[in-house]
Amino acid sequence: MNKRMNAMEKQPTRRGFLDWLIGLCSVVTGAALTVPGLLYLWPAARGGASEDVEVPNASGLAPGQSAILQVRGKAVIVVREQTGFTAISAVCTHLGCLVKWDGSRKEFLCPCHAAVFDKNGAVVSGPAPAPLPTYRVKEVDGKVYVSVA
């Protein structure tokens, strides 16, 4: 009798299976909600190494002209000045529109809400709350590279 009772206790029950299934669903749901959030935050948290990306046809730019390119998913404007190149984010700090370089005014203009930034990215006027981030530029063997982290 005692042996039979032990055998019955070890048999899986419907309730035990349902408890296990609810636990499994809870873990899967928790992972499905948590993992995307962690993956979203991961690149920002670790910073990442910077990447040098060549600016195509940079030598073809005359002083005052600009080129826009995408580096690691970021829009960057490269401006040729008399003494070299500068690289600055093309994304307005107000609501994220793409700014344009106006070579005659030597300013970046946002077409959305008329923010104006000087050649270093500082806010001159308009609703932009912060300056445009700048990026490191280097010239190696006649080629121009923008470094973005």
Ligand code: FES
């Ligand atoms: S998005 Fe540039 S001024 Fe509003």
